Every structure is written in structure tokens, then in C-alpha cells.
Amino acid sequence: MESCPSVKNILLLDSEGKRxxxxxxxxxxxxxxxxxxxxxxxxxxxxKATAGAEAEIVMFDGHIVVYKFIQDLHFFVTGGEEENELILASVLQGFTDAVDIILRNNVDKRTALENLDLILLCLDEIVDGGIxxxxxxxxxxxxxSAHGIEGATSLAEQTIVQALTTAREHLTKSLLM
Structure with a gap:
């Protein structure tokens, strides 16, 4: 009997190895x-690896670790030694793609920390209880993004809402002066 693909952990570390x-x-x-x-x-x-745009796979301590580096962030997905590497790689790719979209192609430690709540929501959307x-x-x-802002259902709508809010603030200021 085959089981569902599972993940043991997902790690996002900085360039110094800190969480x-x-x-x-x-x-x-x-x-x-x-x-x-x-x-x-x-x-x-x-x-010491030169993981770039493509995911790298390493067997480590009885686990398969798939990893990728973007700027000063290191993304890791760990599975059991019997887990399919392609599934782990697709989890990693989904995570990095989602973070890239959410951070608007500005994937670095500072921006990630500023949007940590959204990154943690990404983890919750990707894996639940290891599944x-x-x-x-x-x-x-x-x-x-649907969780991130009330009433908006997409990143594009968030941008429109933000633009309208800014325009309203400028109009209010100009009317008060």
C-alpha cells in the first residue's frame, strides 16, 4: 500500500544559516x-554547493533534502529516504515560486522578514501535517493573498485597492488644504 507524499520539514534560512x-x-x-x-x-x-535556479538534491542523515538558494535565502524541503525526489522538488519549486510572487520578485531576507506572515501562510497552504x-x-x-487582505481575492486586486487608497488619501489632503 502506497502512502501519500509527505514532507518532514520545510526550512527557510538566511545566508548565515539562521532561521x-x-x-x-x-x-x-x-x-x-x-x-x-x-x-x-x-x-x-x-x-559550499552552488545551488542556483535549479534545485539540488542531497541525501543527508537518512533523509532526502532538496534545496535551492535565492539571493540571501536558502530554501530546504526534507523528506524520508523513501520519498520521491521529484515530489519534494515540486514542493520546493511551489514554495519558492509562491514566495517570489508574494514578495513581488524581491526575494531577500529583509523583505521576507517584513512579510513573514504571508510566508508562513504559504507553508500552511503547501503542506498540512506533512501531507x-x-x-x-x-x-x-x-x-x-486572499487571506492577506480583506475583500481582495488576488494580488492584482490588492494593488488596485492600494492604489485607490493612496488616491483617496491624496484627494483628501488636497481638499483640506
Missing amino acids: VAVKYYTDDWPTLSAKLAFEKSVFVKTQ VLETEGSVIAEKV
């Missing part, structure tokens, strides 16, 4: 110190 956003779905790392040790060792092992729900970046970003 930006992480989510663990199994008890393979039961304590905070075990999680931090895993993150550090994965970071050190992959630090992969969605891997299409645009669909993930669309769902997250």
Missing part, C-alpha cells in the same frame, strides 16, 4: 536543540 521561517511536520527532531542542530548541519553541508496539498506557486500565492 527565517521553519515548519516541522514529524517528531524526527523532538526538541528545539535537535531541530537547530539539524538546520545547522544541513546548512553547513549545502553551504502535500499544493505545489503550484501561483495557486499558493493566490490563496495566501
